[in-house]
Amino acid sequence: MAAPIRILLAKVGLDGHDRGVRIVARALRDAGMDVIYSGLHRTPDEVVTVAIQEDVDILGVSLLSGAHMTVFPKIFERLRQQGADDMIVVAGGVMPDEDVAALKAMGVKEILLQDTLPQVIVDTLRRLVAERGPR
């Protein structure tokens, strides 16, 4: 049996809304994944450290505060410094459509906006890990 997909779900910055991310965590658990939850108010630095220590397949960052254009560049910079820029990074939450292209250009693999069905999230993450191939 293949090892379960490991994912870190992280909340970054002052954003204190975590009901959404907890629903996603539950959906991923029920899809057989190992889900590590960071808790609220983490810094980009902390999130990257945790993702590396936990050796996750995917770093999923949930943001509803509008800080995504500030937070993601910091996360990618830190991943590069740590030599972990091959990590799959996914964004979830509320982000304006016009930022989606910019986030993708930065390296965010998928942006799963607020109306995405849980099954679509599961399928997307499985596809991203399958595309990456075994490590």
Place this chain on the structure above:
Amino acid sequence: MRPALARIYRLAGRAHIVGITGVPGSGKSTLVGKLAQKLRARSMRVGIVAIDPSSPYSGGAILGDRVRMSELATDSGIYIRSMATRGATGGIARAALDAVDILDVAGFETVIIETVGVGQDEVEIARASHTTVVISAPGLGDQIQAIKAGILEIADIHVVSKCDRSDANRTLTDLKQMLTLGTAGTAAKEWITPVIATSSVSGQGIDELLDAVGRHRHVALATELGAQRALAIAEFRLQKTAENLLLGRYAKIVVENSKPLALRLMRREGDPYTLADELLNSSLQTEHEHDARSKIA
């Protein structure tokens, strides 16, 4: 991976392995976070292996222990690894002890294993750690609970958490009385099991707990009791590994062969013992045939 782990195991053996166990919600993760902070203040490097349960249905898991240790996230003297039980039932994940070895070799002087939230019977941690801390939360039992066999017997150190709550004194008294009744196991002269009241809110008792862990480390390193423990740990590791290898070898074949026999068991055409015997024999048969075929090939 096995050659790497073999090399690591031979190099390991320097770290003090501390097991922390207790019922779900008793405050294990929070206390581990506080302990790690204090150990850092004494410039010790701390590795933490934190275990949470896998779902018996989907196999997935929520690993939430880190949420309670958030102050530690970017300190390079602390390494936290979360693990899911993946069907293991003794309170610790199968790969946990390999992870402990890796942290040991990486130079973490203290490695804390935080078990999954346990019930009454998950006592493997006592045979995987030098020092076992059992956490009891107030309000969960009486004197009868306190004299039951199982989890409470394995403690080298008892902690009553959340001692800022008014009913904590009762739990403290019950545990202390229980310890005065004991004649087996814990009656060794080298070590008297302390009962420590802690509060992660006020910080009360954390230093006292750290001192007790330090004193017990000395017992583990320098006494006959510690030597016996070291042998028990090695014995457990060997048996557990053999058990896992055996499971890995037979699980697939047993699962493949079990359907028709389960049907017969459901219809009460046989009893569980006879049919399990049959299942094992037919599985061994399948394995022999497989071996023979691979030899010819």
